[in-house]
Amino acid sequence: MAYEKESISVTNLSKIFHTTSGEITALQDISLSIGEGEFFCIVGPSGCGKTTLLRILAGLDSSSGGTISLKTTNVDRPINSMVFQEQSIFPWMTVIDNVSYGLRMRNIPKKERYEIANHYIEMIGLSKFTHAYPSQLSGGMKQRVSVARAFANDPEILLMDEPFGALDEQNRILLQHELLRIWEEARKTTVFITHSIDEALCLGDRIMVMSANPGMIKTIITNDLPRPRKISEIRTSLQYNQLFQSIWQILRDEVTNSKANSSTEEKSNY
Amino acid sequence: MIKQDYSSLLIRILSILSPLSILILWEVMARVHIIDTRLLSSPSLILHAFIPLLLSGELLYNTAVSVQRVLWGFLAGSAPGIVLGIGMGLSPLIRSAFEPMIAATYPIPKLALMPLILLVFGLGETSKIFTIAIGVFYLVVINTMAGVLSIDKIYLDVAQNFGANRKNFYLTVALPGALPMIFAGLKLGMGMALILIVAAELSAAKAGVGWMIWRAYDMFAIEQMFIALITLSFLGYLFSLLLDALENWVLPWKKQV
Ligand SMILES: Nc1ncnc2c1ncn2[C@@H]1O[C@H](COP(=O)(O)OP(=O)(O)O)[C@@H](O)[C@H]1O
Numbered sequence: 001m002a003y004e005k006e007s008i009s010v011t012n013l014s015k016i017f018h019t020t021s022g023e024i025t026a027l028q029d030i031s032l033s034i035g036e037g038e039f040f041c042i043v044g045p046s047g048c049g050k051t052t053l054l055r056i057l058a059g060l061d062s063s064s065g066g067t068i069s070l071k072t073t074n075v076d077r078p079i080n081s082m083v084f085q086e087q088s089i090f091p092w093m094t095v096i097d098n099v100s101y102g103l104r105m106r107n108i109p110k111k112e113r114y115e116i117a118n119h120y121i122e123m124i125g126l127s128k129f130t131h132a133y134p135s136q137l138s139g140g141m142k143q144r145v146s147v148a149r150a151f152a153n154d155p156e157i158l159l160m161d162e163p164f165g166a167l168d169e170q171n172r173i174l175l176q177h178e179l180l181r182i183w184e185e186a187r188k189t190t191v192f193i194t195h196s197i198d199e200a201l202c203l204g205d206r207i208m209v210m211s212a213n214p215g216m217i218k219t220i221i222t223n224d225l226p227r228p229r230k231i232s233e234i235r236t237s238l239q240y241n242q243l244f245q246s247i248w249q250i251l252r253d254e255v256t257n258s259k260a261n262s263s264t265e266e267k268s269n270y
Numbered sequence: 271m272i273k274q275d276y277s278s279l280l281i282r283i284l285s286i287l288s289p290l291s292i293l294i295l296w297e298v299m300a301r302v303h304i305i306d307t308r309l310l311s312s313p314s315l316i317l318h319a320f321i322p323l324l325l326s327g328e329l330l331y332n333t334a335v336s337v338q339r340v341l342w343g344f345l346a347g348s349a350p351g352i353v354l355g356i357g358m359g360l361s362p363l364i365r366s367a368f369e370p371m372i373a374a375t376y377p378i379p380k381l382a383l384m385p386l387i388l389l390v391f392g393l394g395e396t397s398k399i400f401t402i403a404i405g406v407f408y409l410v411v412i413n414t415m416a417g418v419l420s421i422d423k424i425y426l427d428v429a430q431n432f433g434a435n436r437k438n439f440y441l442t443v444a445l446p447g448a449l450p451m452i453f454a455g456l457k458l459g460m461g462m463a464l465i466l467i468v469a470a471e472l473s474a475a476k477a478g479v480g481w482m483i484w485r486a487y488d489m490f491a492i493e494q495m496f497i498a499l500i501t502l503s504f505l506g507y508l509f510s511l512l513l514d515a516l517e518n519w520v521l522p523w524k525k526q527v
Pocket residue numbers: 017018019024025026044045046047048049050051052053215
């Protein structure tokens with residue numbers, strides 16, 4: 001790859017869940033290398049292990065085999081911050097306390113962390129709700145708070161698990177813009193899970209397509225659409241459409257395969 | 271809108287009217303001798319006995335004595351209940367060490383422990399406070415543990431991912447997450463404390479609202495008994511108001527749902 005330094009390295013990673021109904025191979029033989037400052041997207045059918053991979057990278061789950069390593073360059077900054085797929089902001093904290101949570105954990109004085117938090121609250125368009133509790137926010141607003149919480153923490157690596165999936169169209173585009181802008185400024189290594197091929201093409205440097213049962217890497221596509229990207233413009237380019245088609249083809253096969261698999265499984269259960 | 275105002279007014283009137291009509295019915299039945307005033311007294315007789323009891327300071331003194339015991343017992347039971355409950359909720363090790371013991375001893379009526387408590391702690395204040403504390407403790411510890419266990423796992427992940435140390439984990443996740451259930455336990459505990467104070471003051475007490483009840487029984491002073499009962503229910507109401515106020519203050523995020 002064109003990246004000088006490696007930020008994330010994963011070798012032969014596997015993850016097996018032992019459940020009452022048997023073993024689930026969520027990840028099998030995953031090897032990849034993500035460069036420092038790279039925007040890396042992951043797409044794949046639901047249940048293919050995207051969240052599991054991200055959680056292992058974040059250190060929230062252990063692997064069943066293989067190794068991962070995250071390089072740190074600056075000891076003062078947190079290694080990674082995660083934007084979770086599900087509702088994850090604390091109901092018992094106001095918006096500003098949620099956004100500044102990571103800074104508080106790092107003992108940054110209240111005045112300073114509120115200043116930083118205010119900046120990101122403005123970015124997600126929730127200034128009016130700075131001191132409101134999450135019960136007063138819609139689902140999409142809560143997800144934006146979760147994004148701001150990760151940004152405000154200023155980690156070396158951003159891990160984002162379908163962060164914009166629950167947002168309406170306008171807010172999704174707005175936040176994609178913001179994310180691109182911040183990323184282009186700070187060049188933070190970003191691992192971004194999405195179920196939208198379009199989103200992956202708008203944001204990513206490379207796009208990893210995964211297959212399910214077991215969760216494996218199908219292919220990794222390099223997305224060399226020129227930067228800085230204007231989300232409103234790139235969709236019309238020929239290159240975009242070619243890339244879209246090739247990813248869609250892989251995914252379509254994958255989805256129909258897993259459908260066929262699960263229907264034969266269902267039959268064999270009877 | 272108007273219809274709603276009207277019905278809420280009706281509800282308010284009814285909630286005042288129905289106890290009032292019971293009082294009136296009680297008084298009328300007492301006056302026409304349908305009920306025996308020696309046993310069930312009447313509102314006017316009770317009021318008549320109330321005034322000297324209030325003016326002499328006797329009622330206030332006894333109330334203060336009981337309130338003190340209830341508060342100390344409540345504190346002595348709920349503080350360790352919250353701490354142990356959080357520990358049991360967070361650590362499977364602590365849980366497996368204490369849960370069987372608590373589950374096995376919980377069903378013992380706390381009143382059945384009174385003789386033992388008296389033998390151990392003697393006849394003084396400690397035995398009364400301890401009786402109340404133990405009743406409160408069980409309700410608080412069980413509810414606190416359930417509260418911690420009910421915290422969505424995602425919040426533990428967030429705390430870990432954003433680098434919360436042990437202390438911050440307790441203060442920013444475990445405690446606030448369990449607080450709604452802790453308050454449920456505290457409210458139940460307060461009800462239990464009022465039950466137990468009467469029992470605790472049955473034996474070897476020289477003052478207190480519960481003591482007033484038992485003395486009124488001995489002296490067959492029915493009015494005083496009713497006054498003590500009313501004082502107890504007033505205390506119960508007051509304490510629940512206080513706990514509600516405290517809850518609204520500590521859990522501002524709960525009330526705006
Ligand atoms: N904690 C768990 N216990 C058991 N199975 C799990 C657990 N987490 C995920 N899985 C299983 O692992 C597979 C991958 O899940 P996940 O990583 O959430 O997929 P994705 O995020 O791609 O939708 C699924 O089959 C899921 O049921």
